[in-house]
Amino acid sequence: MLACLLARAAQQYTALRIEEGGLCTQRNYSLSSAPGLDHLRITVKRVPASKQGAPAGQVSEYIHDTVAAGHTLQVAVPCGDFFLDDAQLEDDLPLVLLSGGVGITPIGT
Numbered sequence: 001m002l003a004c005l006l007a008r009a010a011q012q013y014t015a016l017r018i019e020e021g022g023l024c025t026q027r028n029y030s031l032s033s034a035p036g037l038d039h040l041r042i043t044v045k046r047v048p049a050s051k052q053g054a055p056a057g058q059v060s061e062y063i064h065d066t067v068a069a070g071h072t073l074q075v076a077v078p079c080g081d082f083f084l085d086d087a088q089l090e091d092d093l094p095l096v097l098l099s100g101g102v103g104i105t106p107i108g109t
């Protein structure tokens, strides 16, 4: 089962569900692990409170402040339509990928 998940994880995202610390909500995060690894990785940008009074991001703050090695989290099966199809790659041609913000995460995988 895990091998199947890892094989299809590149460029996909997962839904992370938090039901602790007073939260009961979920957010999507792109998987940032390279293909071929034996684990999945996400990269979460902290969303701080703004000077204009907007509150800090609930889930990103929680992850940064509370989640550490050994913590158990609920994640959904990776999914998404954005992926590089090997069949579309031509051997000698360079590949140019452009992205911005957190869009860099799936590009990196």
Ligand SMILES: Cc1cc2nc3c(=O)[nH]c(=O)nc-3n(C[C@H](O)[C@H](O)[C@H](O)COP(=O)(O)OP(=O)(O)OC[C@H]3O[C@@H](n4cnc5c(N)ncnc54)[C@H](O)[C@@H]3O)c2cc1C
Binding pocket: 013, 027, 028, 029, 030, 031, 043, 044, 045, 046, 047, 048, 049, 050, 053, 054, 055, 056, 057, 058, 059, 060, 061, 102, 105
């Ligand atoms: C497909 C997909 C992939 C993603 N991949 C990544 C990824 O790889 N890495 C990553 O870091 N993020 C990623 N995201 C974004 C992520 O899902 C979250 O949206 C992000 O972490 C913020 O969630 P949060 O709970 O911390 O913020 P939230 O609590 O949802 O807050 C979001 C914003 O709303 C503002 N806000 C909240 N309440 C108020 C209010 N009452 N008044 C004014 N402003 C308010 C907050 O200040 C904040 O700026 C992805 C999203 C999608 C859809």
